[in-house]
Amino acid sequence: MNSVSKEVELPGAFLLGAGAVASRIVGMNAELMPLVLTEAEGRPAVNGSYWSSINPADGQCLQEKYSDKFSDCNFGLLANLYACEGKPGQVIEVRAKRRTGAESLVGALRKTLEAHYPDKSLALGGTFVIQKGKAKIHIMPREFPVCPLHTNDDVNSWLKHFEVSAPLICQSVLVSRDPGLDLRVEHTHCFSHHGEGGHYYIDTTPDTVEYLGYFMPAEFVYRIDRPQETHVIGRE
Ligand SMILES: [Zn+2]
Structure with missing residues (x-):
C-alpha cells in the first residue's frame, strides 16, 4: 500500500x-x-x-x-x-432504511449513477455502517484451491459464506461503469467490533436494515498491474 x-x-x-x-x-x-x-x-x-x-x-x-x-x-x-489526503471536507452522505429491491446498497448506488450519467464513468469510495440488521459475507479459505476455478459456481462453492450482524463498518470502492480498464466495478469489505468481518454482498434483513454512509467521488482512477489475460469470474 x-x-x-x-x-x-x-x-x-x-x-x-x-x-x-x-x-x-x-x-x-x-x-x-x-x-x-x-x-x-x-x-x-x-x-x-x-x-x-x-x-x-x-x-x-x-x-x-x-x-x-x-x-x-x-x-x-x-x-x-x-x-x-485524509483531510476534512464536503462528502456525500447516504442514509437508507429498508431495502425494497434486489440490489445491495452498493449495487443501487452504482446503478443509479450509471443510469443518471450513462456516458460517464463515475467512481466513489467511502465507508458505510450497517446500523441494524444482518448481512451476507464470504471469507476465502486459508488454502488456495488445488484446481483452477473456471466458473462463478466453482468460486462460490470454494468460498465460505456467513451471515453476520450489525453494526458492521463497510469499506466500499465502486465505479458506475468500467471505463475500459478491466475493473471489478464494486468491491466492499466489512469489519466489526464484535469479531465478524469479510467480503460484503448484501443485507439479509431488508425490512429492518439501516445504513449510514459517507462517500467521495474520485478525481482519478488508476489501474495498477493490469493482468494481460482477463476473465469475468467473481467480479461482483
Ligand atoms: Zn472481497
Missing part, C-alpha cells in the same frame, strides 16, 4: 477498501479490510487494517487487527483501494 500510495501520487495517503492479505507474509489466504495511513517522509505508516480468516478450530469467522500480528502494509492477489 505504500507503493500504491506513491504510484497514485499521494504519498502519505489515507487508504481504505477491499482486498486479500499477502499470503506470503500471513502464511495463508484471508480477507483484508485495508485501513492505512501510508508512510510519508519521516513518518512510518499507520496500519489500522483488519483481516478475516477461517478459524481452523470451528470453521467460523476469525477477525483480527492486522497490526496485532504483522507490521507490514502489503496485500496479495488484488485490492480495490480508495486513496485520499
Whole structure:
C-alpha cells in the first residue's frame, strides 16, 4: 500500500477498501479490510487494517487487527483501494432504511449513477455502517484451491459464506461503469467490533436494515498491474 500510495501520487495517503492479505507474509489466504495511513517522509505508516480468516478450530469467522500480528502494509492477489489526503471536507452522505429491491446498497448506488450519467464513468469510495440488521459475507479459505476455478459456481462453492450482524463498518470502492480498464466495478469489505468481518454482498434483513454512509467521488482512477489475460469470474 505504500507503493500504491506513491504510484497514485499521494504519498502519505489515507487508504481504505477491499482486498486479500499477502499470503506470503500471513502464511495463508484471508480477507483484508485495508485501513492505512501510508508512510510519508519521516513518518512510518499507520496500519489500522483488519483481516478475516477461517478459524481452523470451528470453521467460523476469525477477525483480527492486522497490526496485532504483522507490521507490514502489503496485500496479495488484488485490492480495490480508495486513496485520499485524509483531510476534512464536503462528502456525500447516504442514509437508507429498508431495502425494497434486489440490489445491495452498493449495487443501487452504482446503478443509479450509471443510469443518471450513462456516458460517464463515475467512481466513489467511502465507508458505510450497517446500523441494524444482518448481512451476507464470504471469507476465502486459508488454502488456495488445488484446481483452477473456471466458473462463478466453482468460486462460490470454494468460498465460505456467513451471515453476520450489525453494526458492521463497510469499506466500499465502486465505479458506475468500467471505463475500459478491466475493473471489478464494486468491491466492499466489512469489519466489526464484535469479531465478524469479510467480503460484503448484501443485507439479509431488508425490512429492518439501516445504513449510514459517507462517500467521495474520485478525481482519478488508476489501474495498477493490469493482468494481460482477463476473465469475468467473481467480479461482483
Ligand atoms: Zn472481497
